Amino acid sequence: MARYSIAIDVSRCSGCGSCFLACKDEYIGNDYLPYSLAQPEQGHKWMDLKEIEQGENSKVKVNYIPLMCQHCENPPCAKNAPEGAVYTREDGIVLFDPEKSKGCREIMENCCYGVVFWNEKENIPQKCGMCAHMLDNGEKAPRCVESCPSKALLFGDLDDPNSEISQYIAQRGDFAVLNPEYGANPSVVYRALPSPFITGEVILSDKMSECCEGAKVVCECSCGSKFETTTDFMGDFQFKHLKEGQDYTITVSYPGYKDFTTIVTLDKARDLGLIVLAK
Amino acid sequence: MCDKYKFDNVVRSTAWSPGPGCHGGCGVKLYVKDNKVVRVEGDEEHPFNHGRSCPRMMALTQYMYHPERFLYPLKRVGKRGEGKFERISWDEAFDTIEQRFNEIKEKYGPEAVIFAQGTGRDIGGAISFLCYSFGSPNWVQLGLSGQSCYTPRLGAMTMVQGAPCVADCGQFFEKRYDDERYQLPKYIVIWGQDPSAGCPDAFMGAWVVDCMKRGTKLICIDPRNTFYTSRAEHFLQIRPGTDGALAMGMLNLIIENKWYDAEFVEKWCHGFEELAERCKEYPLQKVSQITGIPQEDIFAATKAYATNNPSSIHWGVPIDMCPEGTTVAQAISLLWCLTGNLDVPGGNVIARPAFLITTYPYDTQQMKDLYGEGIMDFINTKRAGADQYKYLANFRGWAQPDLMVQQMIYGKPYPIKAAWIQTTNVLGGQAADLNKHYEALMNMEFNVVVDTFHNPTTMAVADIILPAATFAEKESFRTWYTPLQIINPAVQVGECKSDWEINLELARRFNPSIREKYPTFQHLVNERIGAHGFTYQKLRDEHNGWVYPTEGPSVPYKRYETGLLRRDGKPGFETPTGKVELWSTRHEEFDIDPLPFYKEPPESELATPELFKEYPLVMVTGKRSPLYFHAEHRNIPWLRSKDPYPKVEVNPKVLKELGISDGEWVWVENQRGKVLRKVKASIAMDEKCVSVPHGWWLPEEKGTYPDFFKAWTHNCNLLVPVGNQSSSGYGGGAYKTTLCRLRKVSPDEMPMLPPEVHDGAKEF
Known part of the structure; x- marks a missing residue:
C-alpha cells in the first residue's frame, strides 16, 4: 500500500506560476484515459495559485498558496456520486471516471475545497489527478512538483517512513491539512500557511x-x-x-x-x- | 499515452529570447516528434537552472505553433495602419531592404537609418553586425527614455571599478553552491526587484531562494510588498525614485560608524576623503525624510549589511529609472566596494564573459578590422547624443533614445529616414510618450520590423515584416556570463529565420568583409570561440552544449590582487587610477560630478507640490508578471488565463477615499493622458503609490488604425514623458515616478486615440 501526497511548503512559494502552467501543458489537449479527458482550453484551474496578502500599515505579508485537489481519504465529492464515478486508487489518488461521472454536477458542488471544475463540452467534472498517468509510466513526480523552481512542492509516499516526503514532514513537524473541520482528511498537506498575526x-x-x-x-x-x-x-x-x-x-x-x-x-x-x- | 510522451529525439539547448522572451541562460531539453517540439523541460544537468524553468518556457509550444505567428516575410500593400500585408519571398525582402537602405544612404548618409532594439538579449551581436556593416552609428534602444535599463548601472560600475558586478550565487562555477571556493552570502540586499518574476540580466530569480534555503537572510528595498519582502529580516519601504538618497545615507552611516573595510579602502580605493565629505550631506534624519523610511530601519539594515561579510546586493531597473540613474548606481556600487564585498566569495563579483569571449566585437581593433579604419571615430562622434554626452561618446555603442525620437521628427541635427526595428515592440512596449514615438516612426520613409507576431508597432508602422525564429529554431551562442554555451536548433517553423541569419545575410550585402569571413553563422561562432580550442560542433557533440572555465580571468575571486582584471596585467582595477574610484576620474573627464549625489524626481510631492495636489499618487510602472515578458505573451492562452487584465494595483484605503471598488475599471490619468485599468485592491501597495503594469495591449482586439490592439486605451506609457535623462545621458526615465490620479469611468467617455500624424512612407 501507498498513500501518495504532495507536501506544500508555502514559505518557499514565490508565486511564479510554473505549477499552474505545467498543469496546463500536461492536460490541455491531452486525454489520459482511463483517468482523464483533456482539460478545456479556458476556465479550468486544476492547479491554482492563490495570492494572499495580510497585514496592515507597514507590516504586510504576501504569500502564495498552490491549491488543487486535496486527494481526501473521505472525499466529500463522492457523496451522492454514482457508483464508481469517484474512486480512490490503492496509492490514495482520487480520480473521477470520465464515463461514470458524466452529468453529475453534485461531484463538483460537494467539493469543500472548490477545486473541481465542470467541463461543459464533455458534461463531466474534472480536477487534478496527481498525474496518475505519469506515475504509471515510471515518472517520479507529477508535473507541478517537477516544475517548481524552489521545491515548495514535494511528492512522495506518506506510508513509507523512509520516503523523502515522510522524512521532511517528520523533520519539520508542522505540516497540516487544509480545513481539518471538513473531516475529509486530505493527503495533501501544507506548512507555513498564512495565518493571522x-x-x-x-x-x-x-x-x-x-x-x-x-x-x-x-x-x-x-x-x-x-x-x-x-x-x-x-x-x-x-x-x-x-x-x-x-x-x-x-x-x-x-x-x-x-x-x-x-x-x-x-x-x-x-x-x-x-x-x-x-x- | 498521448503524443507528448512519444518523441523521436531530445535536443539540448539554451533558452534566450525569442520564445520565453527573457534574458535567458537556462539549459533546456526540447522533445521533438515528427519535426515538431511537443514538450519542453529544464535540463537537470545544466548548472545554470538545475532542471528548472518557468511558465513562459512551458508555454513555448503554444508560442511556436500559434496560429497567428509570422511564418514568412510580408510587405505592406495597403496604407500604414490598414493591416494589409502580402506574403513575399526572402529574396524579395532582402533585395527590397538592401535597395531602400542604400537609396537613403546615398541621399542622406548611413546615419539616416537607425537600428532599434528592445531590452538586450540575443540581439547585440546580430544588430551591431548589421548596423555597422551598413555604416550607421545609430544603434538605439528606441523609446527607452534615458536608456534606463541596466545601461546606467553598467556605466556606473565600469567607471567605479572597471567592470560590472553581480551578486554571487555561485554562478561562475559548475558545482555552484558546492564549489569549495564559494561562500554563501550572509545577507542578500534585494534592491528594487522581484527577481523570481523576471529573471533579470543573466540572473535566475530562484538562485535567491536557493541561498535563502541555505541560510542567507534578506534585506529588501521596495515600495511594494512581495514574496521576498515578506521573508526579509529588514524591509525598507521606500518612496519611489529616492534610492539615491538612501544609498548616500547608507554610505554615510558606513563611514561614520567605521563599518567599512579599512584595509581594502586604504589599499585599493581612490578618493575616500572626498566621498566621506560628500556623504556628510546625507545624515540619517534627512535621508529618512526624503525616502519615507524610519531612521532606525535604515540604521539597522545598513549595519546588518555592512557588518556581516560576505553579503551581496542584487538590484533592479528602478535604480536606472531614478533621476540621475547613473549616479544612483554609482552610489550603490560603492556600498559593496567600501564594505569589502567586491570580488569576494558571496559578495558582488566582477562578472566577465566566459573565457573573456564576447559574442561580437567590443574592442576598437576588432571593430576596425571588420568595419574599416574610420568606423570608431565616425560612430563615436555621429551617433545621436554623442555631441552632448561624453558617456555616450566613450562608453557604449548606443544612441540616446530621448534625443533620437526628436531627431526622427524634426530632422536635426541631421535627418533620420528609416528604421530597422528588431526584438522590440516600440509602441506596445518600452516607448515613453507613445504619441511622440508613433509620430516619429510614421515620419520614416521606410520601416522594417523583425518579430514573431503582429503587435501595435507592426500594424502601425511596418513596411516590411520579417519572421523571427524562436530559440528552439536557431543556432546561437552565449557567454553572458558563464558558461560558454550554444543554442542548438531543434526544428524549423515556417520560413522563420534567426535574428543572426537575417542580419548576417544583409550585413554580407552591405559589407564584403562579412561575406568573406562569415559565409555561415557557424564560421562566426568558430572564429570567436576558436582561440580556446572550441568549435560549435565540439560544444554540441562533446560538451552537452556548455563549458565552464575553471580558472583564468573570467573566474572569481580577488582578481585585482593577481593582475587578471587589467589589460596591462598589473594588479588593480581597469580604471584610470587602477583603483576602485570612489571619486570618479572618468566622471570628471565627462563633465559629470565625480561623486554621487541625490536628485529629487522631476514630479513629486516635494518637487512639484501644486501638481501633486491634482495628481496625488505616484504611478509605479514596470511590475513584472512571471507570465509575461514585458509586452509579449498576452496572446498565449495558458499564460493569459492566469493574469487576464491590464490592472492597477491600489491600496484599499485609497480606494475607499475615492469610492472605487475592487474589480472596477478606472482611468489612471495625468496631464499627459489617461489609460483604462481594472482595479486590484492590494494591501501590498503603499498608500502613496499605485502599481500599473506595463506592456499592455490586447492581441484579441482589432489591430488596424485607430485601434492598434487597444494600445492607446491601456498602455501606461501614454502617461510617461521623454526628456528626463540624467546628466550622463543614461538613466532617469520617469517610468516609476510619474504622478497620476484615479478616476471613475463614465459610460460615455472615450479612450484616447492615436494622434493624426504625417505619414512619411515612400511607396515602392
Whole structure:
C-alpha cells in the first residue's frame, strides 16, 4: 500500500506560476484515459495559485498558496456520486471516471475545497489527478512538483517512513491539512500557511525618539493559550500563527512604566501600530 | 499515452529570447516528434537552472505553433495602419531592404537609418553586425527614455571599478553552491526587484531562494510588498525614485560608524576623503525624510549589511529609472566596494564573459578590422547624443533614445529616414510618450520590423515584416556570463529565420568583409570561440552544449590582487587610477560630478507640490508578471488565463477615499493622458503609490488604425514623458515616478486615440 501526497511548503512559494502552467501543458489537449479527458482550453484551474496578502500599515505579508485537489481519504465529492464515478486508487489518488461521472454536477458542488471544475463540452467534472498517468509510466513526480523552481512542492509516499516526503514532514513537524473541520482528511498537506498575526511597535513616553527594546509582551487567547515575547532592538513584536475569530489580550510591560493592555478580536492580521508606554 | 510522451529525439539547448522572451541562460531539453517540439523541460544537468524553468518556457509550444505567428516575410500593400500585408519571398525582402537602405544612404548618409532594439538579449551581436556593416552609428534602444535599463548601472560600475558586478550565487562555477571556493552570502540586499518574476540580466530569480534555503537572510528595498519582502529580516519601504538618497545615507552611516573595510579602502580605493565629505550631506534624519523610511530601519539594515561579510546586493531597473540613474548606481556600487564585498566569495563579483569571449566585437581593433579604419571615430562622434554626452561618446555603442525620437521628427541635427526595428515592440512596449514615438516612426520613409507576431508597432508602422525564429529554431551562442554555451536548433517553423541569419545575410550585402569571413553563422561562432580550442560542433557533440572555465580571468575571486582584471596585467582595477574610484576620474573627464549625489524626481510631492495636489499618487510602472515578458505573451492562452487584465494595483484605503471598488475599471490619468485599468485592491501597495503594469495591449482586439490592439486605451506609457535623462545621458526615465490620479469611468467617455500624424512612407 501507498498513500501518495504532495507536501506544500508555502514559505518557499514565490508565486511564479510554473505549477499552474505545467498543469496546463500536461492536460490541455491531452486525454489520459482511463483517468482523464483533456482539460478545456479556458476556465479550468486544476492547479491554482492563490495570492494572499495580510497585514496592515507597514507590516504586510504576501504569500502564495498552490491549491488543487486535496486527494481526501473521505472525499466529500463522492457523496451522492454514482457508483464508481469517484474512486480512490490503492496509492490514495482520487480520480473521477470520465464515463461514470458524466452529468453529475453534485461531484463538483460537494467539493469543500472548490477545486473541481465542470467541463461543459464533455458534461463531466474534472480536477487534478496527481498525474496518475505519469506515475504509471515510471515518472517520479507529477508535473507541478517537477516544475517548481524552489521545491515548495514535494511528492512522495506518506506510508513509507523512509520516503523523502515522510522524512521532511517528520523533520519539520508542522505540516497540516487544509480545513481539518471538513473531516475529509486530505493527503495533501501544507506548512507555513498564512495565518493571522498581531504586530506592534513599542516606545516609551519619555524617550519618544528611541525604540523600546526588551519590553515584555504577552498574548493571551480566549481559548486559553498564552504566548510571550520581548520587543527587538527596533521595538517591534510579532505573534504569528494565531487563530481567526478568537479574542486576544495583548499586554505590554516595561519596568518603571505602566502596563498597556488591549483586546483584539482577530478577524484578520492586525498591526497595532505604535504603542506608547506611559510612566 | 498521448503524443507528448512519444518523441523521436531530445535536443539540448539554451533558452534566450525569442520564445520565453527573457534574458535567458537556462539549459533546456526540447522533445521533438515528427519535426515538431511537443514538450519542453529544464535540463537537470545544466548548472545554470538545475532542471528548472518557468511558465513562459512551458508555454513555448503554444508560442511556436500559434496560429497567428509570422511564418514568412510580408510587405505592406495597403496604407500604414490598414493591416494589409502580402506574403513575399526572402529574396524579395532582402533585395527590397538592401535597395531602400542604400537609396537613403546615398541621399542622406548611413546615419539616416537607425537600428532599434528592445531590452538586450540575443540581439547585440546580430544588430551591431548589421548596423555597422551598413555604416550607421545609430544603434538605439528606441523609446527607452534615458536608456534606463541596466545601461546606467553598467556605466556606473565600469567607471567605479572597471567592470560590472553581480551578486554571487555561485554562478561562475559548475558545482555552484558546492564549489569549495564559494561562500554563501550572509545577507542578500534585494534592491528594487522581484527577481523570481523576471529573471533579470543573466540572473535566475530562484538562485535567491536557493541561498535563502541555505541560510542567507534578506534585506529588501521596495515600495511594494512581495514574496521576498515578506521573508526579509529588514524591509525598507521606500518612496519611489529616492534610492539615491538612501544609498548616500547608507554610505554615510558606513563611514561614520567605521563599518567599512579599512584595509581594502586604504589599499585599493581612490578618493575616500572626498566621498566621506560628500556623504556628510546625507545624515540619517534627512535621508529618512526624503525616502519615507524610519531612521532606525535604515540604521539597522545598513549595519546588518555592512557588518556581516560576505553579503551581496542584487538590484533592479528602478535604480536606472531614478533621476540621475547613473549616479544612483554609482552610489550603490560603492556600498559593496567600501564594505569589502567586491570580488569576494558571496559578495558582488566582477562578472566577465566566459573565457573573456564576447559574442561580437567590443574592442576598437576588432571593430576596425571588420568595419574599416574610420568606423570608431565616425560612430563615436555621429551617433545621436554623442555631441552632448561624453558617456555616450566613450562608453557604449548606443544612441540616446530621448534625443533620437526628436531627431526622427524634426530632422536635426541631421535627418533620420528609416528604421530597422528588431526584438522590440516600440509602441506596445518600452516607448515613453507613445504619441511622440508613433509620430516619429510614421515620419520614416521606410520601416522594417523583425518579430514573431503582429503587435501595435507592426500594424502601425511596418513596411516590411520579417519572421523571427524562436530559440528552439536557431543556432546561437552565449557567454553572458558563464558558461560558454550554444543554442542548438531543434526544428524549423515556417520560413522563420534567426535574428543572426537575417542580419548576417544583409550585413554580407552591405559589407564584403562579412561575406568573406562569415559565409555561415557557424564560421562566426568558430572564429570567436576558436582561440580556446572550441568549435560549435565540439560544444554540441562533446560538451552537452556548455563549458565552464575553471580558472583564468573570467573566474572569481580577488582578481585585482593577481593582475587578471587589467589589460596591462598589473594588479588593480581597469580604471584610470587602477583603483576602485570612489571619486570618479572618468566622471570628471565627462563633465559629470565625480561623486554621487541625490536628485529629487522631476514630479513629486516635494518637487512639484501644486501638481501633486491634482495628481496625488505616484504611478509605479514596470511590475513584472512571471507570465509575461514585458509586452509579449498576452496572446498565449495558458499564460493569459492566469493574469487576464491590464490592472492597477491600489491600496484599499485609497480606494475607499475615492469610492472605487475592487474589480472596477478606472482611468489612471495625468496631464499627459489617461489609460483604462481594472482595479486590484492590494494591501501590498503603499498608500502613496499605485502599481500599473506595463506592456499592455490586447492581441484579441482589432489591430488596424485607430485601434492598434487597444494600445492607446491601456498602455501606461501614454502617461510617461521623454526628456528626463540624467546628466550622463543614461538613466532617469520617469517610468516609476510619474504622478497620476484615479478616476471613475463614465459610460460615455472615450479612450484616447492615436494622434493624426504625417505619414512619411515612400511607396515602392
